[in-house]
Amino acid sequence: MSEKDVLLSIENLVVEYSSDSETVHAVNDVSLQINKGQTLGLVGETGAGKTTIAKAIMRILPDPPARVTGGKIIMDDEDLLELKEDRMQKIRGNRISMIFQDPMTALNPTIVVGKQIMEAIALHEKVSSREACKKAEEMLEKVGIPKERYSDYPHQFSGGMKQRVIIAIALACNPELLLADEPTTALDVTIQAQVLDMMNELKQELGTSVLMITHDLGIVAETCDCVAVIYAGEIVEYGTAEEIFDHPLHPYTTGLFGSLPNMAKEGGRLKPIDGMMPDPTDLPEGCKFAPRCHYATEKCRQGRPELRNMGGSHVVRCTQR
Amino acid sequence: MFKFLVKRILWLIPVVLGVSVLIFTIMCFTPGDPARNALGADASQESIDEFNEKHGLNDPYLVRLGSFLKSTFPEFDLGTSYINGSSVSEQILSRLSYTLRITYIGILISIALGIPAGIIAATNQNTWKDSLSMVVSLFCASMPSFWFALLLVMFFALRLGWLPTVGVKSWTGYILPCVSIGIGGAASIARQTRSSMLEVIRQDYVTTAKAKGQSRSRIIWGHCLRNALIPVLTAIGGQMAVLVGSSLVCETIFSIPGIGSYLVTGVNQRDYPVVLGCVVILSLIFSLTMLCVDLMYAVVDPRFRNILKS
Numbered sequence: 022m023s024e025k026d027v028l029l030s031i032e033n034l035v036v037e038y039s040s041d042s043e044t045v046h047a048v049n050d051v052s053l054q055i056n057k058g059q060t061l062g063l064v065g066e067t068g069a070g071k072t073t074i075a076k077a078i079m080r081i082l083p084d085p086p087a088r089v090t091g092g093k094i095i096m097d098d099e100d101l102l103e104l105k106e107d108r109m110q111k112i113r114g115n116r117i118s119m120i121f122q123d124p125m126t127a128l129n130p131t132i133v134v135g136k137q138i139m140e141a142i143a144l145h146e147k148v149s150s151r152e153a154c155k156k157a158e159e160m161l162e163k164v165g166i167p168k169e170r171y172s173d174y175p176h177q178f179s180g181g182m183k184q185r186v187i188i189a190i191a192l193a194c195n196p197e198l199l200l201a202d203e204p205t206t207a208l209d210v211t212i213q214a215q216v217l218d219m220m221n222e223l224k225q226e227l228g229t230s231v232l233m234i235t236h237d238l239g240i241v242a243e244t245c246d247c248v249a250v251i252y253a254g255e256i257v258e259y260g261t262a263e264e265i266f267d268h269p270l271h272p273y274t275t276g277l278f279g280s281l282p283n284m285a286k287e288g289g290r291l292k293p294i295d296g297m298m299p300d301p302t303d304l305p306e307g308c309k310f311a312p313r314c315h316y317a318t319e320k321c322r323q324g325r326p327e328l329r330n331m332g333g334s335h336v337v338r339c340t341q342r
Numbered sequence: 343m344f345k346f347l348v349k350r351i352l353w354l355i356p357v358v359l360g361v362s363v364l365i366f367t368i369m370c371f372t373p374g375d376p377a378r379n380a381l382g383a384d385a386s387q388e389s390i391d392e393f394n395e396k397h398g399l400n401d402p403y404l405v406r407l408g409s410f411l412k413s414t415f416p417e418f419d420l421g422t423s424y425i426n427g428s429s430v431s432e433q434i435l436s437r438l439s440y441t442l443r444i445t446y447i448g449i450l451i452s453i454a455l456g457i458p459a460g461i462i463a464a465t466n467q468n469t470w471k472d473s474l475s476m477v478v479s480l481f482c483a484s485m486p487s488f489w490f491a492l493l494l495v496m497f498f499a500l501r502l503g504w505l506p507t508v509g510v511k512s513w514t515g516y517i518l519p520c521v522s523i524g525i526g527g528a529a530s531i532a533r534q535t536r537s538s539m540l541e542v543i544r545q546d547y548v549t550t551a552k553a554k555g556q557s558r559s560r561i562i563w564g565h566c567l568r569n570a571l572i573p574v575l576t577a578i579g580g581q582m583a584v585l586v587g588s589s590l591v592c593e594t595i596f597s598i599p600g601i602g603s604y605l606v607t608g609v610n611q612r613d614y615p616v617v618l619g620c621v622v623i624l625s626l627i628f629s630l631t632m633l634c635v636d637l638m639y640a641v642v643d644p645r646f647r648n649i650l651k652s
């Protein structure tokens with residue numbers, strides 16, 4: 022992959038949530054690249070730090086308690102983390118936008134849904150407010166909601182419809198990068214397919230890049246070009262979708278889905294693994310997966326394993342591979 | 343909506359009735375001699391007996407309650423004052439506008455000062471602006487309004503001579519009474535606005551608004567304020583109750599010929615018809631105001647409109 026094709030690159034990102042009594046190490050030295058026109062899947066258990074990474078890219082982490090304590094997020098040779106707030110506002114919702122995880126709370130209960138879509142358009146595109154309304158209506162239709170419902174309030178919508186409104190907001194300004202945080206969790210299967218098709222269309226039409234955060238391996242298999250597996254705020258394995266599905270190497274990844282050879286074809290959810298994620302306020306010294314790993318040795322507990330190249334773009338963070 | 347209104351207005355009947363019975367009962371069983379107050383300390387025993395007989399004060403409690411309710415509710419007759427025989431209804435009508443003016447201007451002052459102060463505090467959380475407005479509002483909320491009224495009179499009327507000490511001959515006379523009854527409400531409303539604003543700022547939909555690229559001020563005014571106002575409305579309703587109470591005292595301090603000062607005089611002189619008439623009217627005003635506050639919920643919160651429809 023040549024340098025030119027990278028849209029956004031995250032370098033050594035560290036994010037902490039700190040309160041008076043403790044510090045949650047949510048993201049620990051994460052580096053990732055999102056290529057132009059490609060979809061990067063980000064998979065991992067709940068609490069692994071996926072949403073935190075997406076919000077860090079948008080710079081919408083709640084501060085306090087969240088603090089980005091290290092790293093860079095480079096887009097167009099500029100570090101987004103260093104940008105002035107007013108320049109960042111021109112990027113948010115316009116060049117980078119986000120589909121939020123929880124549709125029930127992500128819409129403002131006192132504003133009609135159409136206006137919530139229209140706002141984004143009016144903000145970033147040089148159009149009259151009439152045209153912005155019209156475009157918002159088109160967006161509603163595009164996500165499968167009749168435009169007559171423009172003036173309805175969120176409480177008049179089902180969870181799936183709210184999620185579609187959120188998707189319409191995110192897609193309204195044809196972003197270059199879409200951060201999709203479990204975009205289909207709230208939807209039933211048919212709508213799920215529609216939404217994925219829609220995102221695919223956008224990708225084909227406009228070359229939009231997507232960061233696809235999901236628990237659903239079927240979606241990963243269907244949509245992602247590359248996959249990053251995250252555990253306790255660290256990338257433990259990264260590769261193309263084929264590499265990860267056909268030759269998962271990290272014990273965590275194999276635990277999740279490697280043991281099922283037809284996983285990718287049959288779809289399905291991540292399999293639970295014995296044990297719990299380590300306490301993010303008190304992470305183990307060495308490999309963070311060691312307490313749950315069947316292959317763990319003394320060496321694993323001593324220092325943090327480095328990411329090692331396994332050929333192609335496939336990298337893995339494990340001493341035993 | 344119509345059904346809701348009718349229901350709420352019908353509810354006024356038991357509320358006002360209940361308040362009247364309560365006050366009537368309290369007055370019946372508190373010591374005090376209306377006849378001596380009306381006729382003077384050196385009145386003869388015969389004239390006192392005659393007075394009591396004429397006003398039915400010798401009758402048993404239930405009989406008196408019955409005749410009071412009968413004349414007040416079906417006939418809307420509030421009777422005449424023991425002291426000077428003037429019609430209570432007429433007195434109240436002529437005084438009503440003063441009381442309405444000072445309570446409503448008072449609540450407007452509370453809102454106009456309280457909501458912006460709360461917003462400033464919340465959007466500058468943990469800075470000196472926040473601390474300053476919260477210290478000032480804590481001070482104002484815990485200060486009794488009559489004491490504040492006296493301070494204001496001392497400073498602006500007596501020391502500086504800018505405003506009249508008493509009376510409402512011109513609009514300047516309204517300033518001190520309205521400010522002194524409004525300031526406590528402003529403080530409570532400011533505190534409520536701050537806390538609900540801080541609550542709302544943490545909500546996911548505010549993050550969504552931010553993710554659209556909206557500026558901070560647009561998010562505060564366009565997305566947060568309306569949601570934050572919902573609990574503030576409740577606080578405003580509560581302040582109305584407090585305000586009606588403090589208006590009684592302030593009308594007396596500033597010699598404003600409103601219902602409050604009429605009521606206070608009535609209580610002092612054991613002038614039962616005056617007291618009862620004032621209480622009935624005040625409870626009616628209060629209930630209607632609360633109804634308006636409830637209707638405001640529907641304006642602010644679309645979810646409430648559904649409840650109204652059903």
Ligand SMILES: Nc1ncnc2c1ncn2[C@@H]1O[C@H](COP(=O)(O)OP(=O)(O)OP(=O)(O)O)[C@@H](O)[C@H]1O
Pocket residue numbers: 038045047065066067068069070071072073074083086122301
């Ligand atoms: N506002 C917050 N305050 C404190 N800790 C937080 C906050 N938000 C997240 N965290 C912590 O940060 C860690 C990562 O959270 P994050 O939301 O990024 O997980 P996630 O991978 O998106 O999980 P999920 O799949 O459940 O969405 C978790 O340990 C979580 O408890």
Ligand code: SF4
Pocket residue numbers: 271272273308309310311312314315316317318321326338339340341
């Ligand atoms: S480094 Fe060791 S403990 Fe960690 S995943 Fe590999 S084998 Fe398991």
Ligand SMILES: [Mg+2]
Pocket residue numbers: 071072073122202
């Ligand atoms: Mg998440």
